[in-house]
Amino acid sequence: MIRSEEGLRPLVAKLKRLGTVTADDAAAIERLPHTVKTLRHGDFISKQGDEPAQCTLVLEGIASRDRVSSTGARQISGFYISGDLIDLNAVLVGCAHDNIQVFGSPTVARIPADAIAALIAERPAIARLLWIDTLVDASIAREWTLNLGRRDARMRLLHLICELALRQENAGLGSREEVTLPLTQEQVSDALGLTSVHVNRTIQSLRADTSLERDGRTIRIKNWQQLTRQADFDDAYLRTRRGLV
Amino acid sequence: MIRSEEGLRPLVAKLKRLGTVTADDAAAIERLPHTVKTLRHGDFISKQGDEPAQCTLVLEGIASRDRVSSTGARQISGFYISGDLIDLNAVLVGCAHDNIQVFGSPTVARIPADAIAALIAERPAIARLLWIDTLVDASIAREWTLNLGRRDARMRLLHLICELALRQENAGLGSREEVTLPLTQEQVSDALGLTSVHVNRTIQSLRADTSLERDGRTIRIKNWQQLTRQADFDDAYLRTRRGLV
DNA sequence: CGACAACTTGACGGGCGTCAACCGGAGTGG
DNA sequence: CCACTCCGGTTGACGCCCGTCAAGTTGTCG
Numbered sequence: 347m348i349r350s351e352e353g354l355r356p357l358v359a360k361l362k363r364l365g366t367v368t369a370d371d372a373a374a375i376e377r378l379p380h381t382v383k384t385l386r387h388g389d390f391i392s393k394q395g396d397e398p399a400q401c402t403l404v405l406e407g408i409a410s411r412d413r414v415s416s417t418g419a420r421q422i423s424g425f426y427i428s429g430d431l432i433d434l435n436a437v438l439v440g441c442a443h444d445n446i447q448v449f450g451s452p453t454v455a456r457i458p459a460d461a462i463a464a465l466i467a468e469r470p471a472i473a474r475l476l477w478i479d480t481l482v483d484a485s486i487a488r489e490w491t492l493n494l495g496r497r498d499a500r501m502r503l504l505h506l507i508c509e510l511a512l513r514q515e516n517a518g519l520g521s522r523e524e525v526t527l528p529l530t531q532e533q534v535s536d537a538l539g540l541t542s543v544h545v546n547r548t549i550q551s552l553r554a555d556t557s558l559e560r561d562g563r564t565i566r567i568k569n570w571q572q573l574t575r576q577a578d579f580d581d582a583y584l585r586t587r588r589g590l591v
Numbered sequence: 592m593i594r595s596e597e598g599l600r601p602l603v604a605k606l607k608r609l610g611t612v613t614a615d616d617a618a619a620i621e622r623l624p625h626t627v628k629t630l631r632h633g634d635f636i637s638k639q640g641d642e643p644a645q646c647t648l649v650l651e652g653i654a655s656r657d658r659v660s661s662t663g664a665r666q667i668s669g670f671y672i673s674g675d676l677i678d679l680n681a682v683l684v685g686c687a688h689d690n691i692q693v694f695g696s697p698t699v700a701r702i703p704a705d706a707i708a709a710l711i712a713e714r715p716a717i718a719r720l721l722w723i724d725t726l727v728d729a730s731i732a733r734e735w736t737l738n739l740g741r742r743d744a745r746m747r748l749l750h751l752i753c754e755l756a757l758r759q760e761n762a763g764l765g766s767r768e769e770v771t772l773p774l775t776q777e778q779v780s781d782a783l784g785l786t787s788v789h790v791n792r793t794i795q796s797l798r799a800d801t802s803l804e805r806d807g808r809t810i811r812i813k814n815w816q817q818l819t820r821q822a823d824f825d826d827a828y829l830r831t832r833r834g835l836v
Numbered sequence: 837c838g839a840c841a842a843c844t845t846g847a848c849g850g851g852c853g854t855c856a857a858c859c860g861g862a863g864t865g866g
Numbered sequence: 867c868c869a870c871t872c873c874g875g876t877t878g879a880c881g882c883c884c885g886t887c888a889a890g891t892t893g894t895c896g
Contacts, residue, residue: 395827411733413733413734413737415737415741415742415823416823417741417823419741420741421736421737421740421741423733423736423737424733434726435726438719438722438723438726439723439726439727441827443730443733443827443828444733466719467715470712470715470718473715473718473722474683474711477683477718477722477725478683478684480722480725480726480729481679481680481683481684481725482684483729484725484728484729484732485688487729487732487733487735487736488656488658488668488669488688488689488732489658490736491666491668491732491735491736491739491784492658492660492666492668494736494739494740494784495666495739495783495784496660496662496664496665496666496784497660498883498884499883499884530841530842530843531842531843532842532843538740539736539739539740539741540884540885541884541885541886542842542843543844543845543884543885543886543887544883544884544885546843546844546845547844547845547884550844578660578661578662582640582686582688583688743851743852744851744852775873775874775875776874776875777874777875785852785853786852786853786854787874787875788852788853788854788855788876788877789851789852789853791875791876791877792852792876792877795876837896838895838896839894839895839896840893840894840895840896841892841893841894841895842891842892842893842894843890843891843892843893844889844890844891844892845888845889845890845891846887846888846889846890847886847887847888848885848886848887849884849885849886849887850882850883850884850885850886851882851883851884851885852881852882852883852884853880853881853882853883854879854880854881854882855878855879855880855881856877856878856879857876857877857878858875858876858877858878859874859875859876859877860873860874860875860876861872861873861874861875862871862872862873862874863870863871863872863873864869864870864871864872865868865869865870865871866867866868866869866870
């Protein structure tokens with residue numbers, strides 16, 4: 347599943363899922379200056395308050411976005427996988443409000459912010475698709491709000507599994523039937539607004555569940571329909587119908 | 592505080608807070624076709640699954656964005672006040688994933704989506720500022736995940752008060768020292784991921800609080816510094832430094 | 837084989853939910 | 867001018883989900 351030789355193609359693939367990308371625009375994206383890098387578990391891509399001069403595109407593996415409360419509790423507010431472009435804030439706002447941390451040993455591409463700024467300025471069609479991408483990202487954050495505010499531990503966990511399974515499939519990383527998450531239970535708990543102790547107990551309670559199987563850190567989903575029903579998962583917030591243009 | 596004669600000026604004012612708006616661009620915005628309307632408490636601007644043909648700009652009053660879980664529990668994921676443009680999704684994605692409901696009797700302007708699409712296509716500077724606005728909106732949603740996931744009822748409530756007080760002040764609706772919310776305790780509870788019973792008790796526990804006073808639905812903030820400390824409120828997620836251009 | 841991180845388990849407590857009753861003010865209609 | 871209604875706020879009793887604390891256990895990597 348190593349695909350670092352693909353350059354920035356995962357970004358093109360993602361934008362194609364959001365709308366039409368001309369061959370010319372695709373070439374312009376792939377031509378962006380960038381450096382490919384393999385990070386180590388726990389590395390930070392950027393930290394709250396940074397003013398990063400570059401954006402980061404996840405090529406393989408997983409990254410998370412989090413904030414920390416005054417009491418020191420961490421809340422993860424989203425995960426990023428292959429094709430996801432992080433820190434567009436760097437281009438438009440110039441300041442990061444979250445920590446971006448990676449898990450496992452992902453490979454990423456770093457792209458100078460001004461190169462992206464130039465791309466946006468010259469190619470409105472790409473700008474539009476990147477904008478749509480940020481809208482989807484916001485939609486995910488709102489779904490997490492619902493997850494944290496109104497669902498119990500079991501549903502939160504199942505919902506997260508559904509989201510990541512489907513996003514991985516959409517990103518061309520295999521089928522939704524099998525997900526492997528390089529996340530510790532503590533990181534899962536930070537995403538779900540729970541403690542790691544309670545996540546552990548919730549995971550164990552899923553043994554009796556007939557819609558999925560767990561084998562270490564890979565989850566085999568045996569009954570997608572049943573799982574989404576249990577998780578109150580409706581994929582509408584992830585997909586987007588094609589725009590008007 | 593009635594200002595419906597101002598047309599779309601609140602939107603111009605907001606974009607000016609995010610960056611530079613030329614007089615020409617400002618005029619183009621104010622020239623957008625629109626109809627001003629006063630809504631009634633509880634009206635829906637749009638509902639989940641709609642494909643609205645127009646965007647809505649809040650001129651005065653307040654609107655909320657929510658989703659509903661399979662168990663029927665509502666979670667509000669954000670509030671919108673004067674100057675906030677809702678349903679940009681209609682322009683870019685074509686589909687709403689949330690309900691937008693109003694409280695009190697706000698006045699809004701409805702703008703045809705294709706007029707906004709044309710504006711975006713012709714005026715990249717405005718597009719850029721609207722894009723930044725959606726990034727701030729996303730940042731707020733992420734702050735809410737931290738609020739729901741990692742703060743207790745008291746802090747959640749104080750944090751919401753801080754956010755709305757500051758946003759009202761930023762929007763030119765008076766000082767942060769005094770906020771009037773046309774929200775019932777049930778609506779507050781839907782925003783905080785709590786029950787209205789518990790919100791009621793939490794509000795009462797604030798009587799002993801020295802940093803604010805309550806008089807019906809208006810809150811007088813006597814000590815902003817102290818309040819923000821108690822609420823773990825850092826306004827960075829609301830403001831944005833000017834972009835690079 | 838020692839060190840360290842992640843996972844597991846148990847006991848206990850508290851914050852918040854649930855259920856249910858009651859209060860109080862604003863509107864409405866006779 | 868007074869009943870009636872209704873919505874929102876208030877209060878109490880009770881219980882559960884989940885947090886906290888603390889002690890293992892497992893696994894992995896040197």
